[in-house]
Amino acid sequence: MHKDRAKQLLMDVREGRVPVEDALAALEDLPFEDVGFACIDHHRSLRRGFAEVIFGEGKEVPDILAIMERMWGKGEDILLTRLSSDKAALIQKAHPQSLYHERARTLTLTHGPRTVLGRGTVLVISAGTSDIPVAEEAAITARFMGNEVETLFDLGVSGIHRVLAHRDTIQRAGVIVVAAGMEGALPSVVAGLVSRPVIAVPTSIGYGASFGGIAALLGMLNSCAAGVTVVNIDNGFGAGYAAALINRA
Numbered sequence: 153m154h155k156d157r158a159k160q161l162l163m164d165v166r167e168g169r170v171p172v173e174d175a176l177a178a179l180e181d182l183p184f185e186d187v188g189f190a191c192i193d194h195h196r197s198l199r200r201g202f203a204e205v206i207f208g209e210g211k212e213v214p215d216i217l218a219i220m221e222r223m224w225g226k227g228e229d230i231l232l233t234r235l236s237s238d239k240a241a242l243i244q245k246a247h248p249q250s251l252y253h254e255r256a257r258t259l260t261l262t263h264g265p266r267t268v269l270g271r272g273t274v275l276v277i278s279a280g281t282s283d284i285p286v287a288e289e290a291a292i293t294a295r296f297m298g299n300e301v302e303t304l305f306d307l308g309v310s311g312i313h314r315v316l317a318h319r320d321t322i323q324r325a326g327v328i329v330v331a332a333g334m335e336g337a338l339p340s341v342v343a344g345l346v347s348r349p350v351i352a353v354p355t356s357i358g359y360g361a362s363f364g365g366i367a368a369l370l371g372m373l374n375s376c377a378a379g380v381t382v383v384n385i386d387n388g389f390g391a392g393y394a395a396a397l398i399n400r401a
Contacts, residue, residue: 190219194226201269201400202297203228205389208235208259213242220247224261231296232259233289233389256288256388260296269298270399272326276301276392277342279308279332282357286388287331290353293392294329299399309337315345322346327395331388333357336368343377349398352382353391 183194193204206219216239220230230250232243240252240259250261274294278287284305295301304321307314315322315338322328323346330339331353339352352375354368361367365385372382383390 190215192219192222194223194228197228202393202396203230205293205393206230206232208232208239208257213239216243217246220261227263229263229266229296230259230261231293233257233293235259253288253292255285256292257285258289258292258389260292262296266296266298268300269401270294270300270326270396271401272300272399273324274299274301274327274329274392274395274399275322275325276303276329277307277322277331277338278303278305279330279334279338280357281306283331283333283355286353286355286386287329289388290329290331290392290395291388293389294396294399297393297396299396307338308332308334309341312341315341319345323348327351327399329353329388329391329395331355331391332372333365333368334362336371339372339380339382340375340377343375343380349395350377350380351391351394352380353388354382354385356386 196204203223206216208216223230235257237254243259244250244252247261250259252259276287276291278284287303287305291301291303302321304318307318322342325348327349328342328346329351330342332338333355334357336354339350343350352372354365354372356365358367369385372380383394
């Protein structure tokens with residue numbers, strides 16, 4: 153249950169528009185609803201400002217649909233991450249108004265337009281074209297959480313002039329997410345240009361010695377640019393979520 157809905161419910165009870173029994177029925181599944189295979193955290197919006205996010209990988213479609221049905225019935229908007237295209241096709245048959253973002257493997261289902269909650273722009277940058285899926289996951293997450301989001305793709309350090317060509321956009325952003333594989337150098341370069349929080353996302357893109365993103369992860373953790381925060385390998389969702397929290401008005 154979102155804070156706005158909870159406040160409205162309490163105001164309706166106070167003004168006599170909603171009986172106490174109906175209000176209790178609306179609140180009976182707080183803080184969570186146990187459906188046997190999952191405990192759905194309907195209280196998360198009240199605690200954190202954003203509803204629970206469904207991790208699609210490893211879940212069966214009927215289970216995902218059951219979770220979505222209960223969240224949707226509570227007025228919660230839905231973000232699904234790590235969702236394969238075949239699962240998305242089945243889910244969209246049940247929810248044709250949902251949007252599937254294939255490259256980012258995310259699906260969104262909202263009751264209406266998103267309210268802008270952020271105080272500035274979240275800028276998401278990818279070092280290479282191969283890093284775009286992770287960057288897109290971050291961008292969609294931050295946008296879903298009520299932020300204005302801009303993206304800049306394929307600005308890797310092998311052509312540093314590409315970064316400098318967008319210096320005005322980079323310096324204007326409120327929070328910056330940088331996804332990079334290989335040696336993971338781009339977040340350090342970007343952080344050296346701005347006085348803004350930079351969230352680095354190591355990706356699993358690279359040849360053998362990149363060790364599936366570990367080389368980029370270690371490079372980012374050892375950044376010589378102060379203020380770089382690092383999330384897990386390929387964790388675009390975590391980076392977008394952190395950027396949204398930082399960017400809150």
